[in-house]
């Protein structure tokens with residue numbers, strides 16, 4: 001479920017008319033619904049806590065899905081931990097007031113500097129992805145006189161996901177240490193001064209809607225936990241990653257949330273039954289995906305003999321998912337279409353000088369005209385967080401709505417800021 005709906009003929013985010021946000025903040029603009037974020041987080045946390053052995057489960061929101069400070073604060077207030085993948089993300093989580101002891105650091109390529117920062121900050125857990133990283137982490141932490149708690153991210157050789165580019169769990173993918181290596185590395189780690197191995201982690205991909213793929217990977221992890229314990233290793237934590245998918249084709253009144261979350265949690269309960277470990281989860285998309293939209297205005301209609309182009313003021317630099325992953329986003333006009341209104345097939349495109357800057361081709365939409373507002377739905381995850389300034393287009397504004405109030409949580413980048421980031425080489429005098 002999400003909190004974007006028509007009221008009095010106009011699409012609202014909770015109690016706020018999107019027409020008003022467009023008029024006051026301008027377009028393009030991302031709009032996030034606090035109630036939706038909170039609802040998804042609470043649903044997920046309650047479900048996995050109930051499923052986990054002895055109720056021991058921690059949820060670490062994967063902030064790369066949406067790292068807006070307002071979003072992080074909202075989740076932090078609910079007790080969420082944060083899953084990070086760079087020093088910048090660790091810093092931003094701390095800036096949002098998330099205590100270090102609720103921060104996990106994942107990722108295949110952590111640098112020495114990044115590990116030092118994280119260890120010094122006192123984060124909860126580093127998810128180690130290679131033997132090389134194990135050595136580096138131990139060196140860095142022991143130099144600081146610390147012993148960092150960590151887990152091995154294992155590559156279960158079970159990949160899944162909505163697109164090849166977001167599949168991570170196959171042995172052909174770059175992520176994690178191989179299954180066969182874990183025992184040896186665990187034994188090695190016991191002799192290293194700077195790390196304390198606490199368990200295992202796995203993350204097989206993103207936008208996964210089939211419980212079976214998770215189940216196959218998790219079952220392998222549970223077996224591995226047993227083997228390691230039998231060999232006398234300490235295994236107290238099992239981090240099951242993120243990746244749970246969301247519906248992008250949402251019928252307007254469809255309540256999708258609990259079904260998949262509950263099925264997932266039930267499976268987790270079944271697979272981990274009787275296991276004496278604390279479970280970790282790293283959902284990103286699931287928490288914020290349906291909690292955000294990208295609001296954009298129609299700039300031009302460009303009819304051609306065989307098609308009708310609708311040129312909008314948002315582009316692939318603002319929302320890259322269609323260009324990068326062939327992703328589908330519902331498009332809802334802000335002005336509520338009359339029941340049974342005639343539709344036209346539009347190619348919805350942005351202003352960028354690439355044919356790839358196409359949000360959708362041949363989409364049936366109610367007739368639209370210049371200056372009309374439309375919303376790309378389900379844009380809360382991997383939307384703003386993947387945006388760029390390609391074509392020297394300033395980063396768009398982000399807005400959070402809570403009930404009848406809204407706030408700009410990232411102002412639109414100014415042209416001064418955009419141009420001011422460059423420096424001229426000294427030889428120009």
Ligand SMILES: *Cc1c(COP(=O)(O)O)cnc(C)c1O
Pocket residue numbers: 062064065083085106107203205206207241242243244282283284285286
């Ligand atoms: C991206 C990522 C996540 C979150 O994935 P979602 O599909 O957004 O839930 C979780 N863990 C790790 C290690 C990731 O890289």
